[in-house]
Amino acid sequence: MAKEKTVYTCRECGGTSPKWLGRCPACGVWNTLEESVAQAPSATRNRFQSLTKAQAVATLAEIDAADVARTPTGLEELDRVLGGGIVVGAVVLIGGDPGIGKSTLLLQAVDALSARMPVLYVTGEESGAQVALRSRRLGLEGARVRVLAEIQLEKIQLAIEAEQPGFCVIDSIQTVYSDQLTSAPGSVAQVRECAAQLTRTAKSSGTTVVLVGHVTKEGAIAGPRVLEHIVDTVLYFEGDTHSSFRLVRAIKNRFGAVNEIGVFAMTERGLKGVSNPSAIFLSTHSEPVAGSCVMVTLEGTRPLLVELQALVDSGGPSPRRLSVGLDRDRLAMLLAVLHRHAGIACMDQDVFVNAVGGVRISEPAADLAVMLAIQSSLRGRALPRGFIAFGEVGLAGEVRPAPRGQERLKEAAKLGFSVAVVPKANAPRKPIEGLTIHAVDRVEQAIELLRNLS
Incomplete structure (x- = not known):
């Protein structure tokens, strides 16, 4: 042979x-x-010969580009991440750690959508009985949810053609294989080809397809990176398995905003949307404590209040710099700016910074709040009650504006905050009721203002 x-x-x-x-x-x-x-080569040619038909060339102005219709899933936080609901023919890829709640969330969405359209849940990792047991444990009716336990691509495509569902879940894409390929399920070739074929099926039939993806140890979706380019939307399920809260973050979305997040709480009856997620990311101190500063960050279209905590302690000859939820290199840069422009030296101190609630903050608008939290911990003096700050800090010591500053301030005022330190360019033209705003354009001004306030 x-x-x-x-x-x-x-x-x-x-x-x-x-x-x-x-x-x-x-x-x-x-x-x-x-x-x-x-x-x-012959197998490859036969597999793609149906795709070789030339398509008519059209002028861009002649193409119909009406707004896409959306169907709500019944889960408000999931709809927020998707951009308002599911789109006909769209392909969504959702990844996350094992046991984080991907299958639970999608089973709830399938059950809610079954009242409005035909749905199909394809499971390659569990039997139909296991899916039914989870449905009963979650208290779902499941009377109209069609379930198929299958991993062969061609049989899944035949089932989609026969059932003609409006919404289909493939759990998971790493278990699906095609007879046209000899490699094992989960290999690069199988994942790439099966995802491409299911995408073509979705576009031609109008079925919204959701692909569940495994993740690697580094947290990226397993398989070829081209998988994320093929699909329309990429969602990441985040959260600590020891915590009851979960975040669904949109990394890519052709039909909505990216970096949008949905917040869920894991309960005995499945995942429930959290209407006021700022409460998760704020600690409940009976009295103000040193080293704590609240900032307003933007996650997609939603302003969130997050508490940043800093601890400065004597570190000896080899001080450590550690940040959780923020960029460690940016922390080192902010410490250098503090030393050069504000005269605050931490060269012999351990500096630890943490974003409460497990949230990750990547935007530079957190700079000012981090610096004020470090100053508060170093001096051992707490910030005033109801204090917030945001703004980007440059290497020259200037405080730069943050995008959509008005929305951030209004969200803070709505939640009862009374004092804000913001970049001068973000100062509102009209006063915001209940909020005293101090506008600064230099780091040393913010530090001096902090000493006067505390």
Whole structure:
């Protein structure tokens, strides 16, 4: 028997190489080539010959571009992340750690949508009985939810054609395989090809398809990176398994805003949306404590109040810099700015910074709040009750404006905060009721103002 020819495929870009190389020749990424069985050219040609029909060329102005219709899923926080609901023919990829609640969330969405459209839940990791047991445990009726336990792509496509569902969940894409490929389920070739075929099925039939994806140890969705390029929307399920709160974050969305988040609480009856997520990210101190500062961050279209905590302690000859939920390199930069422009030295101090509630803050508008929290901890003096701050800090010591500052201030006033330190460019033209606003344009002004207030 002739030995099967092997090829090495990059899990990042899908490029191939006849032999193993440390670096992918197509995209230049290291250690991404994986061995798989090469496919015969005739098989590849037969598989794609249906796609070779030329499409008519049209002028961009002639193409109908009406607003897409959306159908609510029945879960308000999920609808927020999706941009208002599901879109006909859209393909959504959702990834997250094992046991985080992906299947639970989608089963709740399928049950809620079943009252308005035909739905199909395809499970490749569980039996139909296991899905039914979870449905009963969550208190779902499930009378109109169609379930298929199958991992072969061709049978799944036949089921979608026969059932004609408006919403279909594939749990998970790493378990699906095609008979046209000889590699094992979960391999780069299988994941790429199965996702592409299901995307074509969704676009041609109008079925909204949700693909559940496994994640690697680094937190990225397993499989080729091209998987995220194929789909319309990429969602990441985040959260600590020891906490009852979960975040669903949109990384890519062709039909809505990116970086939008939905907040859920895990209960005995499944995931419930949290209407006021700011309460999660704020600690409940009976009295103001040193080293704590509240900022208003933006997650997509939603302003959230998050408490930033800093602890400055004597560190000896090798002080440590540690941040949880914020960029560690940016923390080192802010400490240098504090020393150079405000005269506050932490070179012999351990500095720890934490964002309460497990939220990750990537926007630079957190700079000013971090610096004020560090100053508060270093001096051992608490900030005033009801105090907030936000603003980006540059290397020259200037305080730059944050986007949508008016919305941030209004959200803070609505939640009862009374004192705000903001960049001068974010100072509102009209006063906001109940909120005293101090506008600054330099770091040293903010530090001096803080000493006067506390």
